[in-house]
Amino acid sequence: VSFLLFLPIPDRNRWSEDYQDCRGTMQSPININMANTIFSPHLRAIQLSGYSLPANEMLKLKNNGHTVVLELPQSMAITGGYAQQYRAVQLHLHWGATTGPGSEHTINGHRFSAEIHVVHYNTKYDSFKEAMVQPDGLAVLGAFLEMGPRDNPYYQELLDHMQQIQREGEEVLVPGFNIASLLPVNLKYYYRYNGSLTTPPCYQSVRWTVFNQTMMISRDQMLMLITSLRNDDGKPLQSNYRQTQSLHGRTVLASFQ
Numbered sequence: 554v555s556f557l558l559f560l561p562i563p564d565r566n567r568w569s570e571d572y573q574d575c576r577g578t579m580q581s582p583i584n585i586n587m588a589n590t591i592f593s594p595h596l597r598a599i600q601l602s603g604y605s606l607p608a609n610e611m612l613k614l615k616n617n618g619h620t621v622v623l624e625l626p627q628s629m630a631i632t633g634g635y636a637q638q639y640r641a642v643q644l645h646l647h648w649g650a651t652t653g654p655g656s657e658h659t660i661n662g663h664r665f666s667a668e669i670h671v672v673h674y675n676t677k678y679d680s681f682k683e684a685m686v687q688p689d690g691l692a693v694l695g696a697f698l699e700m701g702p703r704d705n706p707y708y709q710e711l712l713d714h715m716q717q718i719q720r721e722g723e724e725v726l727v728p729g730f731n732i733a734s735l736l737p738v739n740l741k742y743y744y745r746y747n748g749s750l751t752t753p754p755c756y757q758s759v760r761w762t763v764f765n766q767t768m769m770i771s772r773d774q775m776l777m778l779i780t781s782l783r784n785d786d787g788k789p790l791q792s793n794y795r796q797t798q799s800l801h802g803r804t805v806l807a808s809f810q
């Protein structure tokens with residue numbers, strides 16, 4: 554038994570892949586091969602409630618060293634498109650660098666410029682912390698961002714403040730706005746699969762929705778996103794996406810044909 558004393562004890566603060574769930578068989582992100590998705594007519598349009606926040610509701614925007622996180626009130630909820638109701642926790646982004654794109658999910662092997670994740674927890678659990686270890690505990694809405702000819706005024710609500718949180722740990726308060734404007738207008742067309750958090754502890758507790766419609770922001774806005782933040786080493790916070798994981802036989806459903 555004495556050799557057990559010499560086993561390395563994982564450092565709880567190290568966001569590394571030595572958490573056992575990170576080596577599980579239901580990991581995210583994944584490549585979505587459109588030819589292998591299954592059309593499911595019972596997948597209803599996603600319904601959002603309470604997403605339009607008044608300007609006097611201030612939200613915390615934080616550089617946590619890995620991404621930019623906007624904390625969200627639990628008054629925001631998913632009320633359609635899932636079997637149960639989910640309440641919002643936070644949203645954050647994944648992006649690349651000037652050398653290449655940075656979405657987490659890929660479609661037919663194509664990586665998009667960036668990806669937004671809006672994280673929610675199942676209200677059948679008392680708290681997010683309790684929910685995030687349950688198989689039906691979390692719902693994350695994901696949408697791809699691409700570069701287009703015009704500035705996106707809704708993403709500008711976040712990008713306006715990135716210069717104020719350049720260093721890890723810095724945070725700023727931003728006025729509320731309609732968070733639904735960060736997601737596609739059409740919430741009917743999406744992919745659905747069971748997966749995980751894409752960062753340690755990699756809990757396999759996420760019912761993923763990846764929208765088919767892509768959001769457009771301008772080239773200048775994308776540059777702002779990929780050049781504003783520094784990580785805990787003071788280096789540019791870029792390409793903060795995890796490699797795609799094996800499906801291990803999982804099926805990806807599509808709400809459209």
Ligand SMILES: NS(=O)(=O)c1c(F)c(F)c(SCCc2ccc(C(=O)O)cc2)c(F)c1NC1CCCCCCC1
Pocket residue numbers: 568617618619620622642643645670672693749750751752753754
């Ligand atoms: N794609 S994702 O949803 O898995 C995801 C990532 F890929 C992420 F990379 C992140 S950020 C990395 C995890 C982290 C690090 C520091 C802090 C802090 O100092 O407060 C907090 C979290 C990140 F925050 C999230 N989402 C989080 C999952 C991690 C822990 C619970 C918080 C809610 C959702």
Ligand SMILES: [Zn+2]
Pocket residue numbers: 645646647670751
């Ligand atoms: Zn994410």
